Amino acid sequence: MSALSSALKYLTSQLRQIGIFIALIAIVILFQVLTQGVLLNPQNVSNVIVQNSYVLILAIGMVMVIIAGHIDLSVGSVVGFIGAVAGVLSVRMGLPWWLAIILCLLLGAVVGAWQGFWVAYFGIPAFIVTLAGMLIFRGLTQVVLGSTQITPFPDELRSLGGGFLPNLGFLFGQLETLTVVLGVLATAFLVGQAVRQRLIRRRLNLEDEPFLWFVVKLAFTGVLVLAITFLLASYRGTPVVLVVLGVLVVVYSAVMARSVYGRHIYALGGNLNAAVLSGVKTKRVTFLLFVNMGVLGALAGLVFAGQLNLANPTNGNGFELDAIAAAFIGGAAVTGGIGTVTGAIIGGLIIGILNNGMSIIGVGTDWQQFIKGIVLLAAVAFDVYNKRRSSGR
Amino acid sequence: MFDEEGRYPVTSNILEMRNITKTFPGVKALQDVSLEVKRGEIHAICGENGAGKSTLMKVLSGVYPAGSYEGEIHFEDEPVEFKNINDSESLGIVIIHQELALSPFLSIAENIFLGNERQKNGWIDWNATNLEAAALLARVGLRDNPITKITEIGVGKQQLVEIAKALSKRVKLLILDEPTAALNDEDSAHLLDLILQLKEQGITSIIISHKLNEIKRIADSVTIIRDGKTVETLEVAANTISEERIIKGMVGRDLDNRYPDHTPHIGEEVLRIEDWTVHHPTDHSRVVIHGANLNVRRGEIVGIAGLMGAGRTELAMSVFGRTYGSNITGKVFKDGKEIRTHSVSEAVKNGIAYATEDRKRYGLNLIDDIKRNVSGSALGKLATWGWVDANQEFVVAEGYRKSMNIKSPTVAAITGKLSGGNQQKVVLSKWMFADPDVLILDEPTRGIDVGAKYEIYTIINTLAAEGKGIIVISSELPELLGICDRIYTLSEGTITADVPRAEATPELLMQYMTQEKE
Structure with missing residues (x-):
């Protein structure tokens, strides 16, 4: 009983993080019912992952920028610009696909460095710099493409966007082997890490989350990963972009939670002056943050162009808004200093599932936009309400 | 005596707050507090931080609306219920908050x-x-x-x-919350005179203050609040009440000594600044610090006294990573060797730390927890290859929580919710963790109650005893006289004197602090 009550007490203290998760589950259940089971059918789950991958990639970079107290409005244009350049490099110039990818990522870094310079070293607010960047890179997209489209892309770039890992045969007649192996490994990794951390904390005699809650959370995570594995394995296997995304989530979560660099981002977002006086090289941190955003924007551009098999002047229009919405739905604070990578991913998934579910049941794009707007507002309102309630006197 | 409407006042009190109880979720901020303020007097309220003074004033001014507390308020002998600040202001009750609005x-x-x-x-x-x-x-x-x-x-x-x-x-009743906290002595004196003038014009004032000498100077009576309860109301006007008597009421014990004993063990020189000249950051022609020379030895507590605007903080911050000023010239020596302190990280690497006078704006990340604030200035010590050991961080912060007596159940508590004294302990912990040889403390006890001040002084003594050189910048001369081994005086950017403890008196220091440029 006391285990239960302490778990519940812990639960309420973590309301925001759990709330967003519960919201995601509620939305999944809602649309599972409304779509009469289409939402969670294996092909659709695979589609949702693939079709939202580029927004999720952007959301990772965006939440970091937002935690630092900035914003990046240019990412949609960067997606279009890099897609165009990728088309020119790999189709018109016929460069090998890997060289095209490397050059595009480098170009993304240059784009980020350009914006980072103005924000960090010149002191222009990021809103202005990236608003300018939004126009600059959209313009450059059209310059590069010369008002035409480029298609088709090489197979390797197409599979980065929409392809699957090679099929190594089937287990139990219908489950794709490689996917099952990856899924089990991922579950083992997550559980192993969690248990290892808990043991270390136990040994150092540190306070920790209640045991019951720890078990429930771990079991839930494990079941979730295995369920997705099962669904993917019974369709066409693991999307290439899911592997990319998985690696990014693990690496960036660790960077934000455990690296000195990540801590410095939180510190300067929480109180810039205090960070400066603590010896944080705030300008360099900010500069690198935009370089990082540029690289992730380039990656999203490659994924999106590959998936569409097309470089088009309008590629990426409005993506910045989805990425920003994902970060805020995922609990990032408008004032900076608060937010997590996993939160932004869940926020992005909520938007993606809303899009997908509403499309399946035939809601028009007009009402889709309306509902997404309400969800964003509700999520932030919930945050603000919680903050007000918890700040006692 | 009759009032304007010709009624005979029932009492001589302009304000009576009776049995006020105010609870927040989980805390009883005020318990059965009563306050009587006489018409035309200056009434001081004092108590330690968190005692409930500000809460009481918020109840009075309608920030906490009627119904959210228990008890009665009578203003000019009429029961009143304020729904918001406009209600109280329309009757002539005006509050001036500590943070100016x-x-x-x-x-x-x-x-x-x-x-x-x-x-x-x-x-x-x-x-x-x-x-x-x-x-x-x-x-x-x-x-x-x-x-x-x-x-x-x-x-x-x-x-x-x-x-x-x-x-x-x-205004009929003026409430001033820590009005002189951010003022220098001259401005404070002017403000206090003004409050006395207003009294002659018939305006009643309630003044919340930590500064007992001010209370003694202008107040007619003082109400002491401790832990959300009224302790007592004393008549100050009779001039029979000593500062020690008020302190006793506030902390509930005698404070024989406001400053802990300190026997200096002074060693080698650890920091020397030579010919240090600093110009204003935007107005490059204005010289803010003129050729300052000063030194600190290991185990020594050195004070810097100066009026507001004399350049105390500017001097400290220009040395600490050139975080203030432009066209800085001069030399900094550490253990006899010249060092570069062009950035904060260089200064920290060379063993210099600076704890700011404004901990909320410049010292803490108020939305983050204690442990991450403590590790903030020396995160590298907890990291290998750029990865922080969060568990070790917890252990370190927990150590400071216990040794510094930071009053919080856990180091995962958000610093923005701590009291001023505890926030200051977090700032000190942060710089102690960086393990500097020289610690510059700018107004280390500003806005902190008497009990916590004593603790901070003890910590400063301990640091000096460990062989660190300490520089204390303070607006309060008694504080400098109470804890320093040596005091530099600063006037208009020039160091005017270097006074050993034995010779220092408030009068002498003030004379050097106001000495004009020849």
Whole structure:
């Protein structure tokens, strides 16, 4: 009983993080019912992952920028610009696909460095710099493409966007082997890490989350990963972009939670002056943050162009808004200093599932936009309400 | 005596708060508190931080509306229930908060009439606004033009503008929350004189203050609050009450000694600054620090005394990573060797730390927890290859929580919710973790209650005993006299004297602090 009550007490203290998760589950259940089971059918789950991958990639970079107290409005244009350049490099110039990818990522870094310079070293607010960047890179997209489209892309770039890992045969007649192996490994990794951390904390005699809650959370995570594995394995296997995304989530979560660099981002977002006086090289941190955003924007551009098999002047229009919405739905604070990578991913998934579910049941794009707007507002309102309630006197 | 309407006042009290109880989720902030303020007096309220003074004033001014607390308020012998601040202001109760609420880019006149504009059918009457503002400024003794922007006047004058604003609302009961906390001695004295003048004009004042000498100087009576309860009300006017008596009421024990004993064990010189000249960051022609020379030895506590604007903080920050100023010239020596301190990280690497006077704005990440604030200045010590060991961080922070007596159940608590004294302990922990050889403490006890001050002094002594060189910047001369081994005086950017503890008296220091450039 006391285990239960302490778990519940812990639960309420973590309301925001759990709330967003519960919201995601509620939305999944809602649309599972409304779509009469289409939402969670294996092909659709695979589609949702693939079709939202580029927004999720952007959301990772965006939440970091937002935690630092900035914003990046240019990412949609960067997606279009890099897609165009990728088309020119790999189709018109016929460069090998890997060289095209490397050059595009480098170009993304240059784009980020350009914006980072103005924000960090010149002191222009990021809103202005990236608003300018939004126009600059959209313009450059059209310059590069010369008002035409480029298609088709090489197979390797197409599979980065929409392809699957090679099929190594089937287990139990219908489950794709490689996917099952990856899924089990991922579950083992997550559980192993969690248990290892808990043991270390136990040994150092540190306070920790209640045991019951720890078990429930771990079991839930494990079941979730295995369920997705099962669904993917019974369709066409693991999307290439899911592997990319998985690696990014693990690496960036660790960077934000455990690296000195990540801590410095939180510190300067929480109180810039205090960070400066603590010896944080705030300008360099900010500069690198935009370089990082540029690289992730380039990656999203490659994924999106590959998936569409097309470089088009309008590629990426409005993506910045989805990425920003994902970060805020995922609990990032408008004032900076608060937010997590996993939160932004869940926020992005909520938007993606809303899009997908509403499309399946035939809601028009007009009402889709309306509902997404309400969800964003509700999520932030919930945050603000919680903050007000918890700040006692 | 009859009042304006010809009624005979039932009591001589302008205000009676009876049995006020105010609870927040989980905390009883006020318990059965009563307060009686006589018509026309200056009534001081004192108590340690967190005792409930500000909560009581928020109940009185309607910030916490009627119904959210228990108890009764009687103003001018009528029971009153305020739903918001407008209700209390319409009866002439005006509160001036510790953090001034002026809009920086508006003029003095616009600020005075903000929310109460001189208008005709929704259009501002600028002539009336500026003329009436000028008249109000004259009453508070401020000679600035009413169209001056707030950013262009100092904190002392801003405080006077706040009072002018209160006068514009036909104030009968003026509540001042720590009015002199941010003021220098001269501005404080002026402000206190003004409160006495207002008293002669029939305005009753309630003043919340930590500064007992001020209370003794102007208050007629003082109510002491401790842990959300009224302890006692003392008549100060009779001049029989000593500061020690008030402190005893506040902390509930005798404080024989406000400063812990300190026997210096002074060693080798650890820091020396030679010929240090600093110019203003934007106005490069203005010299802020003139060729300063000073040194600190291991185990020594050195004070820097100076009036506000003398350049104390500017001197410290220019040495600490050149975080203030431009065209800085001069040399810094550490253990006899010249060092570079061009950035904060260079200064920290060379063993210099600076704990700011404004911990909320410059010292802490208020939305983050204790442990991450403590590790903030030396995260590298907890990291390998750029990865932080969060568990070790927890252990380190927990160690400071215990040794520094930070009153919080866990180091995962958000620093923004701690009291001033505990926040200051977090700032000190942060710099102790960086393990510097020289620690510059700028106003280390500002806004901290008496009990916590003593703890901070003890920590400073311990650090000195460990062989660190300590520089303390303070506006409070008794504090410098109480804890320092040696005191430099700073006047208009020039170091005017280096006074050993044995020779230092407030009068002597003040003489050097006000010494003008020859």
